[in-house]
Amino acid sequence: MALSYSSEQEQIRGEARRFLEAAFNAEKQRRLLHARGGFDTDFWQACVNMGWTGAGVPEAFGGLGLGPLDVCILAEECGRFAVAAPFLAANYAAAIAINDHGSDAQRAALLPAIASGDARFALALFEDEDGLPQEPATRFRAGLINGRKCAVVGAAAATHALALTDSGVALVDLAKHVERHIGDTIDNSRCSGDLAFSNASGELLQGGAQALRLLAVQALVTAFEQIGGAEAAMARAQRYANTREAFGQLIGKFQAIKHRIAEMYVRNELARGNALLAATGLAEGAPDFIARSGAARLAATDAFEFAAAQSMQTHGAIGVTWEHDLHLYLRRARAQALELGSPLFWEDVVVDMLSGSAM
Amino acid sequence: MALSYSSEQEQIRGEARRFLEAAFNAEKQRRLLHARGGFDTDFWQACVNMGWTGAGVPEAFGGLGLGPLDVCILAEECGRFAVAAPFLAANYAAAIAINDHGSDAQRAALLPAIASGDARFALALFEDEDGLPQEPATRFRAGLINGRKCAVVGAAAATHALALTDSGVALVDLAKHVERHIGDTIDNSRCSGDLAFSNASGELLQGGAQALRLLAVQALVTAFEQIGGAEAAMARAQRYANTREAFGQLIGKFQAIKHRIAEMYVRNELARGNALLAATGLAEGAPDFIARSGAARLAATDAFEFAAAQSMQTHGAIGVTWEHDLHLYLRRARAQALELGSPLFWEDVVVDMLSGSAM
C-alpha cells in the first residue's frame, strides 16, 4: 500500500493549488448557481491546457497515465475551491471502464478524446429511485436505447454517457436522439439533469462492466473533492475563530467553537484515511475495493456536510448570506451527498459487501 | 388535558421526596448490585406503610384510587433516588388490567392484595427476541401454562405474573410450578430473571387485555422513573460544575461542560412533556395512548442514558469509580432501556401507530 504522497504528488498538488487559487472567483461561481445546467467553459479549457483531462488516460492514448491517487489529488484541490468540475470524476470512471471493457475501436476513438477534452462523459445510472435500479427500465434493443435517466451529473454539457440499461452498461453518443431536461438544482454548477433517450444509438461495453463498480470509481474521486471542500470549510472556520472577537475575546477561545472545529478535523481525517485506502484499493485491484469506496464516500459525505454546516454556524449571521462564499460549500456538500446515491444507499452497499465477503 | 401538577400532587411529591431523601442509602444500593435478584424488603415495607402500593388501586378495593399522574409522581421520585422499586410500574399496569379485564372474583382477590402489598406482579411478556413475540411459544392449555419468559423485571420476588401466552394474557400465581432463573444483570436491584412455567395454573384475562397496552402502561410509569433518574444525574453534574475547579476556575465556566448540562436539560424537558402527555392520555382514554407512551419511553430512555453518561463525564475520573453513586444511575439507565424492549423496538411501535392511525 501507499497511503502517503510522494514528492512528485506533492508537486502536482502544489501546482494545482496555485492555479486554482489564482483562478478562484466566487462571484463567477455564484453566477453559475443562477444558470441552469451552468457549465464553466473557461475552467474546462484550462483543465485541457494543463493536461488534467488526460491525467487518468493511458499514455498510449494521449494521456498522462497517472494513477488514481494523482487524479484524486486534482479532485481534492478542485473541491477545495468548490470549482465547477462535474466531469472530473465521471471522465475518470469512464476512462477506466472503456480501457478495461471497451473494444479496440472504442478505446482508440474515445480515450484520446477524453484526454484532449473533446469528450465529456456523464454516468447515467439512476432512475427514479434512491439506489441503482435492480431492473433498469431503460432498454437496450439492437443498438438503440430508450428510457430516462435521472439526476445525471454533467447532463447539460456531456458529449457522451455510460448508461445503465436492462442489457448492461452502454456507451452512448449524446449528439442526437437525446433530450436533456435541465431544471434548477441546489448547485447548478453540477450541470445535472435528466437524460431521456429516444432511439439513441449505443454500444454495450463488454466483459461485464459493472454499474456499481463504475459508480464506486466516481464516488472515490468525488470523495476527494468532498474532502477538499471539507478542509476548505474548516480552514475558513479556523481563520474566523482566530480573528473575530466577541465578548472581549477571540471566539476561538470558546470551547463551543474550538471543539466544533476540532470535530471537523476528526471527521476530515477519518474521511482522508478511508479515501486513501480506497484509492490504493483501486490501484492495486483490491477485492474489497467497493467496500472501501463506500466507506470513503460515507466518511467524506459526513465530513463535508458537517464542515460546511458547522463552519457556517461558526461564522454566525454573516455566513448565511448569499454574498458569503460558504454557501457554495454548503450547496455542493448536499448536491454531492445526493447525486451519486444518498448515505442510506451507500450504507447498504457497505453492509452488503461486509456481510457477503470476508472482512 | 391536565399537564400541570395540582397543589395536592405537589404535596404528594414533597412527602415522597422527603421520605426518600432520608431513606437514601447508596451503600445499601451498591450491596444490592452484588445480590442476584436482590430485593429491598425494607423499602417494600415502607411503601406498604405509606400506602404507595395501593396508590393506583380503586378505593372500593382498598386502594387510594389515585390517577396515573399521581402514581407517576411516586415513580419519578423513586427514580430520582435510584431506589430498588421493580414492582411500581408492573403493579400499576396489573391493577389496571385486572380492574378492566378481570373477573369479579379476580378483582376481589387481587386488587386488595396489590393494595396491601401482599401481591407483587411481574409482567412476563418477552421471550428470546427484542420485541413482543408475535406468536408466543408459551402455551396456555386448559388452565395450564408451559413455556419460558425472559428477562422479567421483578422475577425474583414476584408473587404473581401476567404472562403473554398463545391464547392471550394469563394471570399466574407464581407459588408453584414455576422455576425462577435469576442471573446477574447490569442492575441486580431490578430483580430480573427468566420465569419457566411447567404446568403452572393460570386464568386468562377476559375482553382482549392487550399485551402491548399492558407494556405501554408499564413503560409510562417507568418513563417517570427514568425522568427522575435523569434529573438526579443532571443535578449532580450541576453541583459538581459549580464547585469543582480546574485550571484556576470553576469547570462550569467551560462551555464543553455547561453546554453539555444544558443539553441534559433539553432532553429532560422533552421527556417530561411526552410523559405528561402519555399520563394524561391514559387518564382520558385517549385513542393514541400507545403512541404517546412510546414517545415518552423513547424520550425518557434517551434523556436518562444521556444524563447518566454525561454527568459521569462531567465528573471525570471520580465518577467512574465503584464508590461513586453515579454508576447506580448509569446501570439503571441501561437496564431500563433494555428491560421493556430496546429503543429499536419502541421506535417501531411509534411508527406503527403513526402510520396506522391518523396523527
Next chain:
Amino acid sequence: MTDLAAYRLRARAFLEQHAESYGWDARRGLSLAQEVDLAKRWQGMKAAHGYACITWPTEYGGAGGTELEKIVFSTEEAKYGFPAGLLAITLGMPVPMMLHHATPEQKRRYVPPAVRGEEMWCQLFSEPGAGSDLAAVRLKARRDGDDWVLSGQKIWTSYAQFCDFGILVARSDPDAPKHKGLTFFFVDMKAPGVSVRPIKLLHEHEDVNEVFFDDVRIPDANRLGAVNDGFRMAILTLMMERYVAAASDDGPPLDALVQLARTRKLRGRPAIEDGRVRAAIAHAYATQRGLAAIHERALEELTAGREPGPEGSIHKLAASRARHAMATLALDLSGPSGVAYDRDAKTRTDYMMSWIDGPTLRIAGGTDEMLLNTIAEKILGLPQDHRPDKAPRGAP
C-alpha cells in the same frame, strides 16, 4: 363551555371567514413586498374586529383582552397560514417598548397606527462585529444641543426596507465601559441620511437588511430610557414576548414525511419499513409532541394564574434541530433527484427550502450557543463564561 372556549369558537369563525383572502392560498406566489402588503391589510382587518394586539389597552388601539385570549387567538391563527409573522417584530418588540417607555403623547401618535397595520417598525441592534455580543455596538450617537446625531451601520435588520420606524441602540459614550456607554432611541426610517440595503440570505430571499446612518439627526425626545442606560433597555426589549405561540413558518409537517416514506423505496421496499426512516420519524414525533406538551402546559399555568416554568426556552433549539433532521432525511429519501431546487418554494411546503433555511434558523433570534449559555446560566445556575469585556478598564 368556559368563556375561553367560547372565545376560541368565535375566533375560529372569524378566521375561517377570512382564510381564503389572507391565508395560505392567498399568499401563494406572492413576492415579499406583496406579502408585507397583505400582512398590513390583515392586521387592519383584525383591528377592526377586536383581534389586534389583544392584551393592549383599548386607549392605544388594543383589544383590552387577556394573555390567554391572545394565545388562543394566535394558536388558531397559525393554523390557516395568515401572514401575521411579518408583523411579529413590529408588534412584538419595538411597539411594546414604546408602550412601556414613551410619553403618553408619543404613545398616542405611534401605537395605534401600528396596531392597525398602517406603520411597520424594525429593531436595529446588530452591527457588523456585534452579533451575539450586543454590547459591542459602535454606531455613534453624538449629542448636539437638543438633538442627537447618529452615524454608523446596523445589519440583519428584518424587513427594514418596508419599515416606517425603528428602535435602535447606539454608543453615546465611547469612553465608558462597554456595557455602560449605550443609549436607546427610536428613529424615523424615512429621515434624511438613513439608507437601507437588502441582504440576500441563502435562499436569496431578502428578509434582512443593512441600514446605514449618515449623520441622521433626531431630537432628544426620541430617546427611550436614560442616557447611557441603553444596554439594559436592549435586554428588556429581548425579554419581551416570552410566551408567543410557536412560529407558524415551520418546515413541512411530520405527516408529509410519513407520506413521502410510504411512496419512496429503499432496497426495493417502501422506505417507511426501513429502520433508519422509522427511527427518524419516531424521534421527530417525540420532539414535536414534547414541545407541544410544554406549550400546552404553559397555557394551563397561565390559566391558573401561575407563571409558566422556564422550559419553554428549549423550543427554538429543539424544534429547529428536528426540522433540519426531517428535511435532510426527506432529501436523502428522494434519491439523486433530491437535488432539485425551486427558488420560489416556501419552507413550509418544500423540503429543500426547509433544508437550506436550516443554518439561518440556528442563528437568527439567538444562536444555538447563546441559547445553551442562557439555559445553563439562567435556568441551571451555572457560572458565566469568562468575560474580559466586563472587566474594569485597565485590568488584563
Next chain:
Amino acid sequence: MTDLAAYRLRARAFLEQHAESYGWDARRGLSLAQEVDLAKRWQGMKAAHGYACITWPTEYGGAGGTELEKIVFSTEEAKYGFPAGLLAITLGMPVPMMLHHATPEQKRRYVPPAVRGEEMWCQLFSEPGAGSDLAAVRLKARRDGDDWVLSGQKIWTSYAQFCDFGILVARSDPDAPKHKGLTFFFVDMKAPGVSVRPIKLLHEHEDVNEVFFDDVRIPDANRLGAVNDGFRMAILTLMMERYVAAASDDGPPLDALVQLARTRKLRGRPAIEDGRVRAAIAHAYATQRGLAAIHERALEELTAGREPGPEGSIHKLAASRARHAMATLALDLSGPSGVAYDRDAKTRTDYMMSWIDGPTLRIAGGTDEMLLNTIAEKILGLPQDHRPDKAPRGAP
C-alpha cells in the same frame, strides 16, 4: 523480501510458538494479579529473545533495533492477545524517563530489570482535585538536607499495587506560580510511609489505586530534572511513546457485531436487514478503516524517514466512540435479555463489559474535552481557553 518483511516473519514465528502459553487462551479466567504475573514472565521471555524494548540500547537490555521493527512487533503481538498491555505504562513512560534523565549508574540499576519484566513502574501524577489540570498537584516535597520528604496523596495510579517504583511530580515551592513550583522524582514504592489502596472501577476491576505518602524520605539523587522544573518534565513524560500501536485491549471486533446482527431479529427479520443496524455497522466500519489507514500511513512515513502527521491524535477519541456505539447497539439487539452481566467477562469479548467500560475510556489517558482542546490548539492553531491559573499572582 525487505528486511522488515523478514523481521515480521521471524517475529510471527516466535509469537505463534508462545501464543498458547501467554496469549488469550492462557489469560482466560485469570485474576488481575495472575495476569500481571503472566505479563512479567512474558516480558522476560521476550527479553531473552531480543524482542523486549526493541529500540532501546543493548547496554541497558534493549534490542538496539529500529522504530519500525518495534511497531511491526507490537502490531503482530497484539493479534494473539499477549498481556503486553499490563507493562505498557512501565515501559512506556517511567522507564523511558529514567533512560533520558537519570545518571548512567541509575540507568544501569533500574532499566535492565524493567526490560526483563522483573520490576514494574507506575506514574504518580493525578491527585484528588488535580485530574486534567496536571499543574494543580499539591503533594508536598519538602527539602531536608540531602533528602526530600514527600507527603500527600496521588490517585488513579494504574497497577500501583504491583509496582516496585514510580515517577512522581510534587509541589516543591508552594509560593511559586502554579506551573513553576513543581519538581519531578522517582520513588521506591516499597519505602516506609508509602501505602496503596486499590479503587474499584465501574466493572469492579481494580486497575487503579490511591497512593498515600506519609513523610516518605527520598534522596535528592532521586530527583529527575532541575528543582521546580517538574511541570516541564511531566509534560515530557506525557509526550513519550507517541506512535504506540493501537491498544490491543479493545471491545469486541466488528465481525462479532455483524454475526450478532445475522442471528438476532427485528420485526421478524434478521437484524442485519434493518436500516438502523446497517447504518451503525457501515459507520463503525468506516471509522475503524479510517483509523487503520492513519496508522498505516504513519508507518509509511516513518519508513521513509519522515515525521508522521498529527492525525494520529484522533485515534482514542474516534475509536472509543465507535466502540461504545457498537456495544450499545449490540445490547439493544440482544433484547431484554441484554441486561445480563458477567463480572468476569473481558471487554474484548463481552459487549456489556465493553459498554460499562465506555465512560472510563472517555476519561482515562486524557478526557475527550482535553483531546479536543489539544487538537484545536496544537494542530489547528486555535487560541487557548481563558486560563486564570496562568495569570501572574495578584492579578484578577
